Amino acid sequence: MLADRAYDADYVRAAVTQAGAHAVIPSKKNRTHPIPHDADAYKHRNQIERCVNRLKAYRGLATRFEKTADAYLALVTLAAIRMWL
Template identity: 40%
Template sequence: MLADKAYGAEQIREMIQDQGATPNIPRESNRRRRPCFSKRLYRERNLIERFFSKLKHFRRLANRYERLAANLLATIQLASMRLWLRAHEFTA
């Protein structure tokens, strides 16, 4: 599980491990014990953060007009496809 320093508390790390996942959270500066941390994996978290930021540019998603889960998922899929097409378009 990828998270930022705000989720680096020992209780949260233990909860993640109890659920069968491995926490990849950078250590806080005042922590003595150095938990396992991968910088390469943590960099990929940035891609996800930027994707959610781009999704929020779609007014229908930002204002949460959709009340049904199925409609919300369909709206997210349409917005994701539009972002993917925009990123992979080419000029001839």
């Protein structure tokens, strides 16, 4: 799970570990014992977040206007193609 510094709490890390995932959360500046994280994986969080925000510019994607999963996936694909061009 990729998250930002706001989610740097022991109970969040414990819940992620209990769910069977690996937490990639940088430690807050005021943590007495910083917990190491995968910096390369964390860099991709910003790219993913920017891409999702660009996709949300399409009203149909942001409001989940499409009823079926196939139609929604088609809309995501068309929006991604339009962003790429």
